[in-house]
Amino acid sequence: MARRTREQAGGAGGGTRLRALLLGGMVLLAFSAVIARAAKVQLFDVSRLSRLARDQTRREIEWAPRRGKILDRNGMPLAVTEDVESIFADPTAFETPAERGHAADLLSKALRVPREKILKKLEGDKQFSWVQRRLDEDASARVHALGVDRLDGIELVREPKRFYPQRELAGQVLGFVGEEAGQEGLERELEPFLRGKSVQVAAVRDARGTMVMEGGAPDPTMLTGATITTTLDANVQLTAERELRRAVTDARAAGGWAIVMDAQSGALLALANAPEFDANKPGRDPGVWRNRAVQDQIEPGSTIKSFLMAIAFEEKVTTSTENFFCELGSWRQFGRTIHDTHPIGNATPTEILSHSSNICAAKIGLRLGAKRLLDGLHSFGFGERCDVGIPGEGRGQMHDAAHIANIAVATTAFGQGMSATGLQTVMAMGAIANGGVLLKPYLVEKIVSADGATLRTGGREEVRRVIRSETAKTVTAMLEEVTQKGGTGTKAALADFRVAGKTGTAQKVDPVHGGYTQKNLASFLGFVPADAPRLVILVTVDEPEVHRMGGEAAAPAWSAIAKEALRQLGVSPSPRHEEAQNQGATAGHASKLAQLEKRSAR
Amino acid sequence: MSARAAGLRATARARASGDESRSSSALRFDPALLAAVLLLTTFGVVMVYSASAVFASEKLHDTFWFFKRQALGAIGGLAALFAALKLGYKRLEKLATPLLLTAVVLLILVQVPGLGHAAGGARRWLSLGGFTFQPSELAKLAFVIWLARSLAKKGERVQSFSVGLAPHLLMLGLFAALLLVEPDFGTTVVLALMTFALLFVAGAQLSWLFGIGLAALPVAGFLIWRSPYRLQRVMTFLDPWKDARGHGYQTVESLLGFGAGGAFGVGLGESHQKLFFLPAAHTDFILSIVGEELGFIGVATVLCLFGLLVWRGMRAAHAATDAFGCYLALGLTLLISFEALVNAGMALALLPTKGMALPFFSYGMTSMVVTLFLCGVLLSISGGPGGFLKRAEGGRR
Structure with missing residues (x-):
């Protein structure tokens, strides 16, 4: 015994062992308290907390439908849908009137819309306001050239837009599409076929708002409307x-x-x-x-x-x-x-x-x-x-x-x-x-x-x-x-x-x-x-x-x-017609011949 | 199980032989303690990967960025552990003063612009070559070694104020001041708690300890009051839901993570909270990810492993032949367990949020290496035949 405690003979006081035990016990007790707390949170408050957690991460995203194409009889596109840019603003993101004014200046220049009109859309307490939807190519190019897309409070999104690549060709037959649905012509008549379906996709949202889709993006064929082949040539x-x-x-x-x-x-x-x-520019005159x-x-x-x-x-x-x-x-x-x-x-x-x-x-x-x-x-x-x-x-x-x-x-x-x-x-x-x-x-x-x-x-x-x-x-x-x-x-x-x-x-x-x-x-x-x-x-x-x-x-x-x-x-010109100009007498016979030829050609 | 049995047998044999100087003895450490350490380390590295993968691939385009570093830290730490075990804790006694001086110098250096490296509003890192290093980790180690040696040397005189109490409190004050400048409130609190606990065990008079504790309260109160973010954290702690999107955000998100996990968790790697909802998911709030992915079972396992560490740590203190070993084992055990308690308490909204890593789990190479080194020291003490506390016991009888 004496040999073992050669260094600190008589060093430890009488209560040292007890105090050490007491301390160890207290630490273990503290761990027990933490475990008890975990049990309360995870076993008893669980339904409330897990619901809250799910609410903040789970979202249903609605994928917008994509309108089907309209073609002529040979497959030439008469009406198609393409993604173009739309501009929206978060009016609350502008910190000073000067900042707002600057944004309005640039937008007015890029969109060729009067400054006052733009400014009106950039004011207010709401956090979302469309500035202009579905820009044409030139406006989009000007927006990027002027750096409007880099301004705070101005955002661009891509939205599908209906295009009529042959411009006015068959315009009244095709009709056009308004904000929601086809307004005139085939676009309106065949709306149920053309519209396509919106698809709800379950997604997990991270804290930055980035959506992570669990099953990936929906198959485009689920979204896209039917293709209409018309009889038009x-x-x-x-x-x-x-x-x-x-x-x-x-x-x-x-x-x-x-x-x-x-x-x-x-x-x-x-x-x-x-x-x-x-139909690209339907205007307002019915x-x-x-x-x-x-x-x-x-x-x-x-x-x-x-x-x-x-x-x-x-x-x-x-x-x-x-x-x-x-x-x-x-x-x-x-x-x-x-x-x-x-x-x-x-x-x-x-x-x-x-x-x-x-x-x-x-x-x-x-x-x-x-x-x-x-x-x-x-x-x-x-x-x-x-x-x-x-x-x-x-x-x-x-x-x-x-x-x-x-x-x-x-x-x-x-x-x-x-x-x-x-x-x-x-x-x-x-x-x-x-x-x-x-x-x-x-x-x-x-x-x-x-x-x-x-x-x-x-x-x-x-x-x-x-x-x-x-x-x-x-x-x-x-x-x-x-x-x-x-x-x-x-x-x-x-x-x-x-x-x-x-x-x-x-x-x-x-x-x-x-x-x-x-x-x-x-x-x-x-x-x-x-x-x-x-x-x-x-x-x-x-x-x-x-x-x-x-x-x-x-x-x-x-x-x-x-x-x-x-x-x-x-x-091809009918043989009968050529003959008729030469010899009108055999007209009746030739007519029958032509019909026979036609029938056999079918 | 068999390893443990073998270890016990080995310890028993060592005791029975009564010859602790015989260095050829098969096992000079507690295998259960080593098992607890290895389990915690492995568990921790896996959780760092799970908690950081999404963040790492998003920010650094490498899913394994944090995992690789943490694994490297664990390997380095295990090397340090076995080195400490091989060398034995007794050599540290001689190093106590140089280590203490080094720690103080480093804590000052970290404040020097150009050397110190700030992140998240705190100057806690020193850049050495490509590596960053937290002097406060070394400071904890140096302080606990110094304190154990000092207490051991003072023996019975600990009971006196001027010899037993004042020098230790002064040194604590110096360290606290240096740490609070960083600021590192969490480490300060842990060091203070550990100092008081050791003074208590060493035999300091309870009335003095109580008195100083009471006197420290206004100081802590003042420190909290003066710093807006600490005050905010305390207020938030009182009712995190009041400002769930603002200052209570971390606490609330942490609780949501625990809640989402329920009893059995959503499965390893399946956490939704780590998708940027929970800030510091792979560092300070990693326990919340454990709670979400592995449920109450996972959290209880982690805490029980820490409990095992505490038990075996206490046992190591018991096994110490000398006062230095005993106090050192106690100090190291308390250091790790206080950190774990403060971290878990914070994650579970039992304590206000403060920057405090969960040993073995939170990402950080310095912390990993130092923690495992501490465990190595603890292991080297655990192999002793006992003596100091037994002697105390015997003296009492």
Whole structure:
């Protein structure tokens, strides 16, 4: 014992061991207290604390949907969605008025917006304020060049923006997209397909606000809307718009519209309106958004005579050899005088059409009577919507057969006292072109969802048979004469193709005072090639001042559109047409041959 | 288990042989103490990785940045541990005064601009070559060695004020002043507590200790009052939820971490709090990450390992043959356990927040090396056959 404690013999006091034990005990007690505290926090307060912890880290992020594309029939993009920059401000981040003013100066310069307007958006107590959303490329470039994005309190985010890469091409057909949804045209009609879905993603947020997604970003196909392939052909549409614009300018007209339809299927290849509308800059004037070819209900005028003839032949109230007396241009009947622009005496139905005699059309209409005339026109689709899939489509108005005055029967026969949309007349002419069947027009070839599933397809859809094919052939032959020498529509003729069609010159109804104004609508409606119809085309010029007649104002544009559209579709001149110019005698035989060839080509 | 049994057997054999001078004796240390140290070290390094990985990859683009350094610190620390064990604590007695002087010089140097390196509003680091080094870590070590030696030398005279109490309190005052300049309030408090505890064990009169304790309260109060951030911390401590997004932020986030862990934790590496919610997740508040990822089980394991360390540390004091060894073992044990207690108390909102590392766990190479060196010293004491306290006991009988 003594040896072991050689250094500190008697050093430690009596209480040292006890005090050491006491100290050790106290330290261990303190550790126990900490463990008890941990137990309280982790085992008893746990539900409250863990909820609080989860609340501050867990977030649901909503991923914005991405709008689907709209394409033409060949896949050329007509409407696409791209990410562009938006600017927002945190007004509370500016520490001095000078700082705010500096930011306003730069923003005003970059965005080319008055300084006061910007300044208003940078003031206030809220922490978020949009300065400008969806900048165009130039503004974005200026913002970066001026260093606006580096200012405190100014932030940039990327937001999807709708672009129409072909600019005003088919503007009224496509419509445009507002803050929330499609506002007009296909954008509005097909909103449920185009919109896409927003996706909620569970995410963990760290204290700096950076979101860490547990399952990664959502698959883009979950967000993206369907791709719409339209029946429009961008090239045909471009031609239609160009020629229509030229016709409108030449005639010093207010506007116009043109429709190009596939005669055999009802697919719309072009739907043009003048003046054009660029959906990239929709503006605030609903007038320019209007797709007048489909929405405007106007008196169709003389083009209706084609259908009158078809009904008359179908009902066998006349023959192609019968002679009508056209009263030399003026016929007083039921207390009203009906005039012809080209006064003639005796005329066969063919001549009535080619000279567009109102008087003889009235006589045929009266011979048919109200019921057969109106039923016939109804059968051709007048007075009912085509349901082409454009919002606000017009229906057109017709007299009721039971309560129609005789004079109204007479005027309806040449296209007055009733109204129709441009599209309705195209569809009715389509029935003559394809051998007697009224088709339903369509604009959407197919809708394919982002994951590749086909949601809808468009195709030929028959509404009803309107006339027998023999009647259609007879009327086609008569309509061909309109573009021949002596007809009203010679300017619609093409060198390489036979054209069947009808001019129309309708006086516009005065919407305020009733009666007719001095303004009119000049149109040409027809199809080509007449022997194997591929296209039905309508060109209407609204309120022309120089060339007031349909054959003058609309027919040249019609032939230009037809020529280019046939070229685009690769339709070669029919052999029959070439032969016909050489030897007219074998026409009937060759026509059959052409049809046979066509059938075998399919 | 078998290692421990072997160790006990070895110790028993050593005792039975009654020859502590025989250096060839198989095991000259307490294996249970070594096991506690190794477990704490391993656990700590793993937790540093888990707590710092996200922060490290974000800030330094290297997930393992902190882990690698901490592991290096642990390896260096283990080398120091075995060196201390091999050399034996007795050599330290001669080094006491030089070490103390070095520590004072370094504590002064840290205040010299250009040498001292400040971070987080405190000048605590010295840059030596590429390494930074905390003189306060060395200061703790130097102070405890010096105190143990001084108390051992004074023996019975500790009971007198002028010889037993005054010199130690003066030295404490010097160190406290130097540490408070940094400022390092936490280390100051731990040193003061340790000094009082050792004076208590060494036999200082309780009335004196109480009196000085009471006198120190106004001083501490003044120090807290004068420093706005300390006052703020105390106020926050009283009600952390009152200003949960402001000054109470750390405490509240720490509690949320513990709460989110519950009994069994969310799983190692799964902490959400370390995603920048909890500042100093891999340093001062690492226990909160343990609590979140491993739950109450994890926290209790950590605290029990510290408890084991305390028990075996006390036992080492018992095993000491001389007064210096006894006081040194006590001092070292108290140093580590007070640090752990203050840190855990702070993380669990039992104490106001102060910069205080959790030994073995908080990231810091200096702290790791010094802590393991302290443990090496403690281990070298633990192998003794006992004597000093037994003698005291015997004297009492």
